Amino acid sequence: DSGVTQTPKHLITATGQRVTLRCSPRSGDLSVYWYQQSLDQGLQFLIQYYNGEERAKGNILERFSAQQFPDLHSELNLSSLELGDSALYFCASSVGDLTYEQYFGPGTRLTVT
Amino acid sequence: AQSVTQLGSHVSVSEGALVLLRCNYSSSVPPYLFWYVQYPNQGLQLLLKYTSAATLVKGINGFEAEFKKSETSFHLTKPSAHMSDAAEYFCAVSRGGSSNTGKLIFGQGTTLQVKP
Numbered sequence: 001d002s003g004v005t006q007t008p009k010h011l012i013t014a015t016g017q018r019v020t021l022r023c024s025p026r027s028g029d030l031s032v033y034w035y036q037q038s039l040d041q042g043l044q045f046l047i048q049y050y051n052g053e054e055r056a057k058g059n060i061l062e063r064f065s066a067q068q069f070p071d072l073h074s075e076l077n078l079s080s081l082e083l084g085d086s087a088l089y090f091c092a093s094s095v096g097d098l099t100y101e102q103y104f105g106p107g108t109r110l111t112v113t
Numbered sequence: 114a115q116s117v118t119q120l121g122s123h124v125s126v127s128e129g130a131l132v133l134l135r136c137n138y139s140s141s142v143p144p145y146l147f148w149y150v151q152y153p154n155q156g157l158q159l160l161l162k163y164t165s166a167a168t169l170v171k172g173i174n175g176f177e178a179e180f181k182k183s184e185t186s187f188h189l190t191k192p193s194a195h196m197s198d199a200a201e202y203f204c205a206v207s208r209g210g211s212s213n214t215g216k217l218i219f220g221q222g223t224t225l226q227v228k229p
Contacts, residue, residue: 002156033216043203043219056214090156100145100164100207100215104156 003027004105006091012111018079021108025072025093031055032074033094033102034066038087049074050097081112115140115206119220127228132176132191134223136204139185146187147205147217148178157203163187174198199227 003026013019025032034046036059045058049068060066063081068074078085088109092102120135138144145164149157161172168180178189187204201224205217 002158004156031215035217035219042221043205045216045218048214048216056216058216092157094215096215098215100147101159101162102215102217104149104158106156 002103002105004091004093004103006089006105006108008108009106010109010111012113013081014113015081015083017081017112018077019081019110021076021078021089021091021110023074023076023091023093023105025074025091026103029093029095029103030072031094031097032068032072033092034060034074034076035090035092036087037090037107041087043090046076048097055097078110083112086110086112115144115208115218117204117206117218117220119202119204119223121223122221123224123226125226125228126194128196129193132189132194132198132225134189134202134204134225136178136187136189136220137185138187138204138206140206140208142208145207146178146180147207148172148176148187148189149203149205149219151201151203151222153200160189160202194225194227196227196229199225201225 005024030051046060048056066076088107090107091105116139147162148160163180171177204220
């Protein structure tokens with residue numbers, strides 16, 4: 001158990017819908033990272049937040065957005081969902097913004113039908 | 114831009130045999146390198162990391178990796194495979210001290226099969 005929690009574990013929804021994925025980092029960690037894992041794209045970095053502020057952006061679609069709240073939990077919002085958005089979404093956390101040891105949560109499996 | 118190439122999407126070894134999973138990286142700045150393991154239906158677990166200290170890095174579960182700058186490689190090894198080592202392994206790179214973010218760039222992964 002890494003100490004990073006993600007909810008829900010599974011999510012099935014229809015095209016065009018909007019969903020919110022939630023992540024709670026390890027106690028004391030200030031950075032949250034979101035990654036997407038799919039069969040065709042592999043593991044891709046989406047976005048990083050550090051202490052409530054966006055720190056880095058990767059291959060994140062404009063239909064996706066994220067935020068980190070004062071209690072340091074983070075949410076990834078996916079809207080206008082397409083079939084291709086079906087993937088495993090991981091959250092990871094680390095102590096600092098440059099701390100390279102990241103701890104991963106169990107992931108949320110999103111299926112868009 | 115940084116990138117990681119894992120040679121061999123699938124590696125099969127016998128129990129007790131040497132495990133060798135290959136990773137080559139590309140980076141314009143001194144990299145930080147990582148190996149993660151993913152068991153079925155689980156998240157990623159850090160096996161070991163290289164952050165510009167000793168070039169031979171020891172990790173958990175008997176794994177180790179050696180950073181070779183001249184070969185731009187960071188291969189993962191284990192002297193004797195165990196059935197419980199069967200999983201998917203990912204090599205990852207970050208920009209190290211020259212970065213303002215710890216984001217990871219992952220390779221495509223290598224599935225390790227261990228035969229009895």
